[in-house]
Amino acid sequence: MEGRKPTPWQNFCDKAKPLLNNMKKGRIPLGKPKVRRKLVRGRRSISVPDFRLLQDDSSSTSSIPSPRLDPKMVFFPCPSPLPQASMDRSGTGDEDESEDEGGIRTPTFSVSGSLDEDNQSGSEVRMKVPLGSDTAEDKSESQSDSKDPNIPMTKDVDDDSVFEVECEAVPATAVPATPVPTTPVPTFYVTVSLKEGRRLVIRDRCGTSDPYVKFKLDEKTIYKSRVMFKNLNPIWNESFSFPVQNLEQKLNIKVYDRNLTMDDFMGGSCILLRDLTLDRTHEMMLPLNDPNSMEEDMGVILLDVQVSATEKENKRNMADLALSETLRKNRLWNSVVGITLLEGQDLPAEGQGDVFVRFRLGDQKFKSKNLCRKACLQWGERFDFNQFQDGSDLLEIDVLVKDGRKNEECLGTCTIDLSKVPFGQEKLFTQALEQGKGKVVLLIARNPCSGVSISDLCSPKLEDQKEKQDIEARYCLKNTLHDVRDVGFLQVKVIKASDLLAADLNGKSDPFCVLELGNNRLQTHTICRSLNPEWNKVFTFPIKDIHDVLEVTVLDDDGDQPPDFLGKVAIPLLSVQNGQSVSYVLKKEDLGGPFKGAILLELVVIYNRVRAGIRTFKPKEAKLVEVNPKFNKKILARNVYRVRKITKTLLYTLQYIRSCFQWEYKRRSIRAFSIFLLTVWGWEVCMLPLFFLLLLVWSFFQVTTGKISGSADLDGMDFGDDDEDEKESEKKGLMEKIHMIQEVLVAVQSILEEIACFGERLKNTFNWSVPFLSSLACLVLLVASVVTYIVPLRYIILAWGIHKFTRKLRNPHAVDSSELLDVLQRVPTDVQKVQRSRLKAVSSQNPQRKRWGAL
Numbered sequence: 001m002e003g004r005k006p007t008p009w010q011n012f013c014d015k016a017k018p019l020l021n022n023m024k025k026g027r028i029p030l031g032k033p034k035v036r037r038k039l040v041r042g043r044r045s046i047s048v049p050d051f052r053l054l055q056d057d058s059s060s061t062s063s064i065p066s067p068r069l070d071p072k073m074v075f076f077p078c079p080s081p082l083p084q085a086s087m088d089r090s091g092t093g094d095e096d097e098s099e100d101e102g103g104i105r106t107p108t109f110s111v112s113g114s115l116d117e118d119n120q121s122g123s124e125v126r127m128k129v130p131l132g133s134d135t136a137e138d139k140s141e142s143q144s145d146s147k148d149p150n151i152p153m154t155k156d157v158d159d160d161s162v163f164e165v166e167c168e169a170v171p172a173t174a175v176p177a178t179p180v181p182t183t184p185v186p187t188f189y190v191t192v193s194l195k196e197g198r199r200l201v202i203r204d205r206c207g208t209s210d211p212y213v214k215f216k217l218d219e220k221t222i223y224k225s226r227v228m229f230k231n232l233n234p235i236w237n238e239s240f241s242f243p244v245q246n247l248e249q250k251l252n253i254k255v256y257d258r259n260l261t262m263d264d265f266m267g268g269s270c271i272l273l274r275d276l277t278l279d280r281t282h283e284m285m286l287p288l289n290d291p292n293s294m295e296e297d298m299g300v301i302l303l304d305v306q307v308s309a310t311e312k313e314n315k316r317n318m319a320d321l322a323l324s325e326t327l328r329k330n331r332l333w334n335s336v337v338g339i340t341l342l343e344g345q346d347l348p349a350e351g352q353g354d355v356f357v358r359f360r361l362g363d364q365k366f367k368s369k370n371l372c373r374k375a376c377l378q379w380g381e382r383f384d385f386n387q388f389q390d391g392s393d394l395l396e397i398d399v400l401v402k403d404g405r406k407n408e409e410c411l412g413t414c415t416i417d418l419s420k421v422p423f424g425q426e427k428l429f430t431q432a433l434e435q436g437k438g439k440v441v442l443l444i445a446r447n448p449c450s451g452v453s454i455s456d457l458c459s460p461k462l463e464d465q466k467e468k469q470d471i472e473a474r475y476c477l478k479n480t481l482h483d484v485r486d487v488g489f490l491q492v493k494v495i496k497a498s499d500l501l502a503a504d505l506n507g508k509s510d511p512f513c514v515l516e517l518g519n520n521r522l523q524t525h526t527i528c529r530s531l532n533p534e535w536n537k538v539f540t541f542p543i544k545d546i547h548d549v550l551e552v553t554v555l556d557d558d559g560d561q562p563p564d565f566l567g568k569v570a571i572p573l574l575s576v577q578n579g580q581s582v583s584y585v586l587k588k589e590d591l592g593g594p595f596k597g598a599i600l601l602e603l604v605v606i607y608n609r610v611r612a613g614i615r616t617f618k619p620k621e622a623k624l625v626e627v628n629p630k631f632n633k634k635i636l637a638r639n640v641y642r643v644r645k646i647t648k649t650l651l652y653t654l655q656y657i658r659s660c661f662q663w664e665y666k667r668r669s670i671r672a673f674s675i676f677l678l679t680v681w682g683w684e685v686c687m688l689p690l691f692f693l694l695l696l697v698w699s700f701f702q703v704t705t706g707k708i709s710g711s712a713d714l715d716g717m718d719f720g721d722d723d724e725d726e727k728e729s730e731k732k733g734l735m736e737k738i739h740m741i742q743e744v745l746v747a748v749q750s751i752l753e754e755i756a757c758f759g760e761r762l763k764n765t766f767n768w769s770v771p772f773l774s775s776l777a778c779l780v781l782l783v784a785s786v787v788t789y790i791v792p793l794r795y796i797i798l799a800w801g802i803h804k805f806t807r808k809l810r811n812p813h814a815v816d817s818s819e820l821l822d823v824l825q826r827v828p829t830d831v832q833k834v835q836r837s838r839l840k841a842v843s844s845q846n847p848q849r850k851r852w853g854a855l
Helices: 008-025 136-141 311-329 465-474 609-616 633-661 666-681 687-704 736-766 771-790 793-810 819-826 830-836 847-854
Strands: 095-099 105-113 122-128 188-198 211-217 220-224 235-244 250-257 264-272 282-287 300-308 333-345 354-361 364-367 377-388 394-403 407-417 426-432 439-448 453-456 488-498 511-517 520-523 534-543 549-558 561-572 581-587 594-607
Touching (some): 188 211, 211 235, 220 235, 250 300, 264 282, 333 354, 407 426, 488 549, 549 594, 561 594, 594 609, 609 819, 633 736, 736 771, 736 819, 771 793, 771 819
Antiparallel strands (some): 095 105, 188 300, 250 264, 282 300, 333 377, 333 439, 354 394, 394 407, 453 534, 549 561
């Protein structure tokens, strides 16, 4: 029967079927060319001989039968070296198949070689290889012919991997070869500290450059420094590390000028790593050069390089670099200079304006309060300067008069050499003004200071038991009178920050921390390009006043430019939880609301309670750097709101008393009338402090039971939004009338703030906002009640008058102060309570995104 003729469709399907099958099996991947993998006769490596290619010698008269071997074991003759092999692709090999104990079918190849002089019999080694390990194509290529042993053994160049093997006879009892362990490749760690550049070339039209440095290893960029804008002598102070396995490599350093389109090359250099000594810091000054440039001197780059053999050593090097950078940015003071400005004598009294004195010691400045111009002035102010070991010892004093808003006239200057003042003693100076008329009288005392230090997180001061016992013994109660001014000791562990604001264009920041306690200031090193930096540094401060507030500010390092603000927190020392790591949510610059990110701190405060109580009744230390007040309508509105709240409270109290007199509520009026009769009938002076004492105790029970909350008045406090503030700047050419109006508004703003602060501090004293102050007030009122009960009032008033009149006679240089106002200065206002309150950890939002989202 004649078959049917295939249709065109069947012909097409028959031709396309193999192609479709190949595509399904994955032999021809789509989008990728087929790369034929060259296998070396089915082998995975050419460093180990392939015994499947070794054949029996056909010319051998006798062969020693070899026992069957385990497929997992390879037998080598001992102590002969590794045999050489040579095979030809043509011919057939002697291949047998056997089955091992496990039922795995394995081919057995025979290996033959020539005999030595002592043994003329040939030898044969059989080896089992499991099936399925190679493809059919590899099996066909693995067959080879036997060779004549007299023919010299050579390597076929055209063949991929054909070797002839010449091996010694293998005895029956051969020892299996142990697998050779692979030697791990050693890893080295290179730590680089980029310091600065000097005399770099000009690449911009403005006569400067915007340099940055790239570090390359094998043409791969491993680090890129930040850009220093418009600077031919940039200072980077950046550190990084990277692993390397071959010290024969070169570390290329290339400097570029940042442009909008294409960066200009400013020169390069290189370092051969093999020339560096292990575990040794090499300080290098690398000259920059460019073979395509005609400039001879392209500047130099200063850096430190160190090669470490272990990762532990590398981490220690990085920690040392971070600590050295932190110490370089900070200046640790070793003594404190206490200055008391007493008075000015024989000053020129002609003219108008306010007279003030400006002190300068190195970078520290202090400005006294303004007094009306006259011949003799009494200031009575005390402040402290920190004296550094490598700092200046000359105290510069300027007496100036201010007439108007900006006009300042110098009445005279003088200098004092502080090195002539002995430690632990107070010395009186009466300095005549050099470039003017008059004298300045002041007291100066120098005291050593040893409570400030910076260390790594692995070695804090309080971790050493001996050091901790010495510190606790220094502030114990039995040593209270040893040094009354030394109140306590503060240790701050700055661990890390998280989720910071991205301040740079690359979506990162270069954050560092600034810690301020009173007039003392320390800072951490900079962590480059990170939004979750880990500083792991420990700072210690001496405490002068237990009511001080630790301010931690996170900033973004912009090189020569002013740093960008990333967040801030304020922590009162009396609210510190010793030894607990606390995550503080960052606040805005005015501490009014939440910002983006959080910082993890651990604080420990050790202080003497008696010294802290004594220090509370002395004037509070003034800030050395005072910001000139400017008019702000939001501050004015907030102060008006605060004064209005205090006024409403007073009016409510008066209305309550009036309601008692008018018998609006009979029970209230009867109760008030009975208290009035009993108080007037048995009145004693001791009842006045006892009344305030009972009021404090009653308020304490109200607070502890939850009926009154110390933070209830903080809910309505509005700080506003910084993004909506209208930042008013001074402009040239404004009329004098506008200046006068602005000065009046600033004065009104300050007066309102003082009134509001006084009322809120008095209120917060009885609200137990600061338990230490309220307890101290209870103790003072109790003592006053006992004294007034025992001693008649007339004698107390007489003693107070004698003390006030004779105080100047007994101590001509005494500073007049009000103890009651000094105590109230320590009580925080409602604004300060908001600023120092701890925020709850909420999902912080980027202020920029929040602003755009509101639009």
